[in-house]
Amino acid sequence: MMAGVEPLDEAAARAAAALEDRLTKPPGSLGVLEGVGVRLSAIAGRCPPPVPEPAAVAVFAGDHGVLAQGVSPWPQEVTAQMVANFVAGGAAVNVLARQVGAVVEVIDVGVAADLRAAPGLRTAKVRRGTADLSVEPAMGIDEAWASLELGCDVAADLVARGAGVLLTGDMGIGNTTASAALISAFTGAPAALVTGRGTGVDDEQLAHKVTVVDKALSRTGDLERHGEAAVAVLASLGGLEIAALAGFLIGGAQRRVPVLLDGVVADAAALVAVALQERCRDYLFAGHRSVEPGAAVALDHLGLEPLIDLRLRLGEGTGACLALPVLQAAARVLGEMATFDSAGVTERTDVEGP
Amino acid sequence: MMAGVEPLDEAAARAAAALEDRLTKPPGSLGVLEGVGVRLSAIAGRCPPPVPEPAAVAVFAGDHGVLAQGVSPWPQEVTAQMVANFVAGGAAVNVLARQVGAVVEVIDVGVAADLRAAPGLRTAKVRRGTADLSVEPAMGIDEAWASLELGCDVAADLVARGAGVLLTGDMGIGNTTASAALISAFTGAPAALVTGRGTGVDDEQLAHKVTVVDKALSRTGDLERHGEAAVAVLASLGGLEIAALAGFLIGGAQRRVPVLLDGVVADAAALVAVALQERCRDYLFAGHRSVEPGAAVALDHLGLEPLIDLRLRLGEGTGACLALPVLQAAARVLGEMATFDSAGVTERTDVEGP
Numbered sequence A, B: 001m002m003a004g005v006e007p008l009d010e011a012a013a014r015a016a017a018a019l020e021d022r023l024t025k026p027p028g029s030l031g032v033l034e035g036v037g038v039r040l041s042a043i044a045g046r047c048p049p050p051v052p053e054p055a056a057v058a059v060f061a062g063d064h065g066v067l068a069q070g071v072s073p074w075p076q077e078v079t080a081q082m083v084a085n086f087v088a089g090g091a092a093v094n095v096l097a098r099q100v101g102a103v104v105e106v107i108d109v110g111v112a113a114d115l116r117a118a119p120g121l122r123t124a125k126v127r128r129g130t131a132d133l134s135v136e137p138a139m140g141i142d143e144a145w146a147s148l149e150l151g152c153d154v155a156a157d158l159v160a161r162g163a164g165v166l167l168t169g170d171m172g173i174g175n176t177t178a179s180a181a182l183i184s185a186f187t188g189a190p191a192a193l194v195t196g197r198g199t200g201v202d203d204e205q206l207a208h209k210v211t212v213v214d215k216a217l218s219r220t221g222d223l224e225r226h227g228e229a230a231v232a233v234l235a236s237l238g239g240l241e242i243a244a245l246a247g248f249l250i251g252g253a254q255r256r257v258p259v260l261l262d263g264v265v266a267d268a269a270a271l272v273a274v275a276l277q278e279r280c281r282d283y284l285f286a287g288h289r290s291v292e293p294g295a296a297v298a299l300d301h302l303g304l305e306p307l308i309d310l311r312l313r314l315g316e317g318t319g320a321c322l323a324l325p326v327l328q329a330a331a332r333v334l335g336e337m338a339t340f341d342s343a344g345v346t347e348r349t350d351v352e353g354p
Helices: A010-020 A032-044 A065-069 A077-088 A092-099 A141-160 A175-187 A203-220 A227-237 A240-254 A264-276 A278-283 A293-302 A318-336 B010-020 B032-044 B065-069 B077-088 B092-099 B141-160 B175-187 B203-220 B227-237 B240-254 B264-276 B278-283 B293-302 B318-336
Strands: A055-062 A103-110 A121-123 A165-171 A259-261 A284-286 B055-062 B103-110 B121-123 B165-171 B259-261 B284-286
Touching: A010 A032, A010 A318, A032 A278, A032 A318, A055 A077, A055 A092, A055 A141, A055 A240, A055 A318, A065 A203, A077 A103, A077 A121, A077 A165, A092 A103, A092 A318, A092 B318, A103 A141, A103 A240, A141 A165, A141 A227, A141 A240, A165 A240, A165 A264, A165 A318, A175 A203, A175 A227, A175 A240, A175 A264, A175 A293, A203 A227, A227 A240, A227 A264, A240 A259, A240 A264, A240 A278, A259 A264, A259 A318, A264 A278, A264 A284, A264 A293, A278 A284, A284 A293, A318 B092, A318 B318, B010 B032, B010 B318, B032 B278, B032 B318, B055 B077, B055 B092, B055 B141, B055 B240, B055 B318, B065 B203, B077 B103, B077 B121, B077 B165, B092 B103, B092 B318, B103 B141, B103 B240, B141 B165, B141 B227, B141 B240, B165 B240, B165 B264, B165 B318, B175 B203, B175 B227, B175 B240, B175 B264, B175 B293, B203 B227, B227 B240, B227 B264, B240 B259, B240 B264, B240 B278, B259 B264, B259 B318, B264 B278, B264 B284, B264 B293, B278 B284, B284 B293
Parallel strands: A055 A103, A055 A165, A103 A121, A165 A259, A259 A284, B055 B103, B055 B165, B103 B121, B165 B259, B259 B284
Antiparallel strands: none
């Protein structure tokens, strides 16, 4: 699990940046796409990079003891019901994954209920939901490691089965509370700034949710946030599915595959993953900017710019699916566009060609 | 050409809004996608709406007399060279259109050079480039009408050939100057606020470009901006390809087909189209927010929210192609997602179902 992550290929990055400037367009005119293309080349170690496909969405599901504090208007049973919905293909992530040709794999890392076995569902419970993070550590250190390992294994499996790009997904009623706590812990931003309405709490409930997050942070104290010691922070603030997602990100990076983050839960997991393996960051792309305020804080901290901003707050992997075509477009541009020379197009007259 | 545009189907819109609230997700959690789905239903007159496909990108090309004022670092010949690049399939719009399964049709409405006939190129020159808008009207009123008619016909043809969604594209060295002039004329925003660097001018050139736009606006004066009289403003400030685009938008709306705008040139055309046929607006979606400052001003004026914001400033239809999957996703969500009832998912416990 803690095997190293290789550095990016700087030569491939330079080749891609140089090629961007030779393509038949004003230099820089494809905006964010150009930087994405450069990084995809650096990840793949070649220019042009392969188009990131086929895609696999891993939806990690887990329950949250903190639900006892009334942080969500939705009952815990919805986690299991939504897993059934994913397996049946009726959820938003299924619809959006079908559109982009992505497979959806659901992993039960910590759902409190027993789930019926089904194709596309991997049962790998580390425990049946977390403990209440506002009063005690959400999970044991060993459970955090087990969840990380599981996520890493899922990434390895999906890549072994041919995935060229990994997308994160999550399901867990209560998991925006755990995400807010982790984002506060890893960025230093106060709880009030990173805690949001999740699936839809009102002002009073939101104030209560901030108090709950603050309690968890006080209890956690100033545990080390860097290196393997950071697993204790993860265990304290939890989210079995968040821990598994962090492992999933590391697993993708270890295999030099681009990983597309969904929303705030994935962003929290990314902070954990980067604390554990700093180079992991270079393999991550932010699919979208969630409405949840912690998302922007986490992405700023990570230095990742979201590809899509459609005021989504659903999770499941929906934002990652919507962003996938942008990632693929960036690779295609490098692979398929004509250059000024090849197309016989005159360059601008006032400056030397790049 | 000036045939009416039917109003949206409000019953279909209400049905879609009601369905959005029954789908297995927190109400509103799909953000912008939900409103897009409602409007697609209202356009189609049914819920769920058909997925907007197949897509056709119409790239209207024309040259600009104002280039004599030194408003672009690129020579006029690039317009014709890029048309050849489009026809050969090597430009950015070709790459991005292929990714989303869209056909690209190029229409020469006013390129100054003679173009070699080729499959995918429609030659329909209204004139060989515009006159210099800073000193005289860019085109005659009759030429503006001819360009509008042409664009409208292209939309009709593409829909007759099966297109379920129309995307705008444009090519014309100098056309951000004409777009800025039109955006200023139709929104009332000062030239300095809507004139941008286009394909890449420096500070001094930008200041000069603003002066050029101001001259054109002074010359145009306070011509009527509403109804058919607005064609005189269009003729004065021009862009043969912009006039054709305005007709294309009206043509799509007349056939009740959603039209996805690309960047600032399409946004300028949309202001013209809506001045001519106010209801046209209801059929338009803003593909992206161009870096060009006039784009945001035009979209605000139109009340359209861009689907993508990737700091693009290339034109050609690239932003529209990148946004198409978002439009399609909005329709698919309504057509394919399970409802709380059908999936047996419990709703939130603190409020009555919608």
